[in-house]
Amino acid sequence: MCTPARGHDSRAGPHATLAPVLLVPLTRSRTLAAAALLGAAPLAAPLVAQAPPAPAASPLAARYQADADRIIAAALGDSAAWNRVAELTDTFGARLSGTPALERSIDWMLARLREDGFANVRGEPVMVPRWVRGEESATLVSPRRKPLAMLGLGGSVGTPAAGITAPVLVVSSFDELARRGAEAKGKIVLFDVPFTTYDETVRYRGVGATAAAKVGAVAMLLRSVASYSMNTPHTGGLRYDSTTRRIPAAAITAEDAMMLRRMQARGQPVQVTLRMQARTLPDVPSRNVVAELVGRERPEEVVVLGGHIDSWDVGQGAMDDAGGFVAAWEAMRVLKRLGIQPRRTIRLVGWTNEENGLRGGRGYRAAHERELADHVFAMESDNGAFRPNGMRVVGSDSALALVAPIGPLLARIGATAAARGEGEADIGPLLEAGVPGAGLDVDGSKYFWFHHTAADTPDKLDPADVARCVATFGVWAHVLADMPERPPHGATQGTR
């Protein structure tokens, strides 16, 4: 995910929940990961809380608790979802917009969706940007020579072929840069900004290069936007403005940023050589992936469900966002397998180009502009298919009141949240048009450990958590597509 409209806050997070996905060989997670290799092995019983759910408290519960229980049991009955995340991301790796890997992965998705027997499986054409990283490096040359782990920021311009060698000015904020602006001319400005919240910290990735260029800097380095680091650089997009010189920009690791700051504090001259071949080529065609379970009574009314299918060009894009897209896909498979055909159509959408353009989300809305009134609800998962808490709902008070009783249907897996919150980037254009919607609410404590890094790999997701995301999506999609009422469109409340 790329958009800064987030409320993640590392202070709340990483210490409480260190899910040992990778650490411990004999936990349930590892057992599942091992089982996942062998196919659809049943999950251990404790995934479902032993206590029975609360007695039916709403008409909606009376109508749908039995369906919800079947959906939960089916979703948690195997590790098919995790297996598909692994197969997709192992087979195609990272899937940056404009790459053959993304387009081949779309072909694979469409073929599998047809095999699954869904209706109206199609790729909907979208033109996407094509940014190419090329070769790149950053080398500390003074006070000692050391290669710096780095990743150019998406959208950055490159350097001259010989690179840029310049003294470094380390600052910790825009304010400090403003105070020390006179020192920045001809230098590489390093923003060494410790992570607080994503919203706060990502501003430096977004506009740091422009702020540095305004005071005469020749390049910008960024302490990676990361709530934890094992010398891990994080990429992500930047935005130039049209009136300021475009200077090359790259992320280095938190460790190296802190070291350069210490060197500066010791009075040592810090100098770096930055080389980047980054360039932006003309737009190329890509596709949003669409597949449907057609409604039995009101097929023209649509509940949208999905995630994005592109990723940055490092790691495998498993957490961001293959897991979210596959959780939606598997939710539809579960409904189909159970023979559940709701009143309305459930439409799976795999949005392209979320990371560096949002062309998929905008393109979907443009292509379906005339059907917007029939868009009943839009859901996306783009915070990692971690353990779900429920849904964060965006819409009018009356829409929220209508959908909130869906939450308790998921009491068995603890995913009952259904409060007002944030949406997600790709459904943003729909939400802005007044379509009510929701983002999957998950344990976000480690999201910014892996976000946009080489460590975004399938092992970071727990098969049991992915299965819980499938169940959450499945129950919400079914009820929203089947309930007699529909949540009214209206002025969006909550964050896009």
Added chain:
Amino acid sequence: MCTPARGHDSRAGPHATLAPVLLVPLTRSRTLAAAALLGAAPLAAPLVAQAPPAPAASPLAARYQADADRIIAAALGDSAAWNRVAELTDTFGARLSGTPALERSIDWMLARLREDGFANVRGEPVMVPRWVRGEESATLVSPRRKPLAMLGLGGSVGTPAAGITAPVLVVSSFDELARRGAEAKGKIVLFDVPFTTYDETVRYRGVGATAAAKVGAVAMLLRSVASYSMNTPHTGGLRYDSTTRRIPAAAITAEDAMMLRRMQARGQPVQVTLRMQARTLPDVPSRNVVAELVGRERPEEVVVLGGHIDSWDVGQGAMDDAGGFVAAWEAMRVLKRLGIQPRRTIRLVGWTNEENGLRGGRGYRAAHERELADHVFAMESDNGAFRPNGMRVVGSDSALALVAPIGPLLARIGATAAARGEGEADIGPLLEAGVPGAGLDVDGSKYFWFHHTAADTPDKLDPADVARCVATFGVWAHVLADMPERPPHGATQGTR
């Protein structure tokens, strides 16, 4: 540290204690790290437990509790130790045996030790191995092309210049390799062994290449010996045997090892190209670093205290083991600053070449063979200067009984442990000669996250914890050098 005689067990660890050294901007840790930049800022009061220590329970407590309290207060009064770890490791970076960086860092240590006013500051000559990594890479070429993050294993031979391209056989144990030996001929064997304990898992790094060569493999890949991974390769030494062909060996990340295993399980042909220029050159001179606080009554009797000064050639070797050496060094500085001059001599030793030869530890014993009877006690820290629990003692029952009452002197900082345990590699040759000794006992929960990786940087140590290590070393060194009795030499008990 390199030797496998360890009892670390990740199962006990990482979940309980996620010290937010890097994560959270406003914890004490970050405040200290920030303060560290500004010099010797006082630490916050809560570092010392508020409850008064237990009343004097032993003659030793009556004699030394007041000194211990002064030492603790002085050690915790600033972040000088962490600052020195950072300055040392920022200035010289990694310090592999045989490199100019190690020798320049030794010159720097000797100069600083002289400035500190210690006696008999000297480098004691030791010849050390010189293994050179050279350029290296591993590339997955089938079923898709992907560079694999990797580190050749220390001591490995290289590949031909064109590299070795071969099918990969993934196995999870020596037993599986034995069962599938017939499939290994002409292949690259990958040991995908999840971390359990260091002792168990490091066997594959040590002799995996030889086991693979015995069944006809052309190279060996290893899932990094790591209790957590963010796509992090870990280096470390291997041992060839003299009767088996030497094949190149490298560590890849846990993430990639798991992916290759999944690909194999899917029936996909897995093929890798491995290129390594690794080679071993003739031995070169290095030095153990020695400095003393001369005893006031029995200067010929020596309490040895230290850590190793070399590191692997990645990261900064801050945790392994600059922190341990500097904690010992600072403990001596604290005693000197407080005007404490014990009966016996306290000798700081910075051992060279722990990582790939142990020549420093063996050389120290050889150089001091005739003074061994006067070696009263030998202490080392080589598990990271994390929060100390106390000491793990190696020696006879009577030696243990004599030193155990030192533990409670550190009740204020919770570092009271003084039970039988393991020693450390560099003091091993002394322990084998019957000298009683101890290893600093620390929270090891994250040690194998950073061990032998690019992520071994000073930020992984908390200034408050390093200060507590200084206090622990200071109290033990003072009491052992001053107490009228001395622990008897004798048959070593506990692990070397």
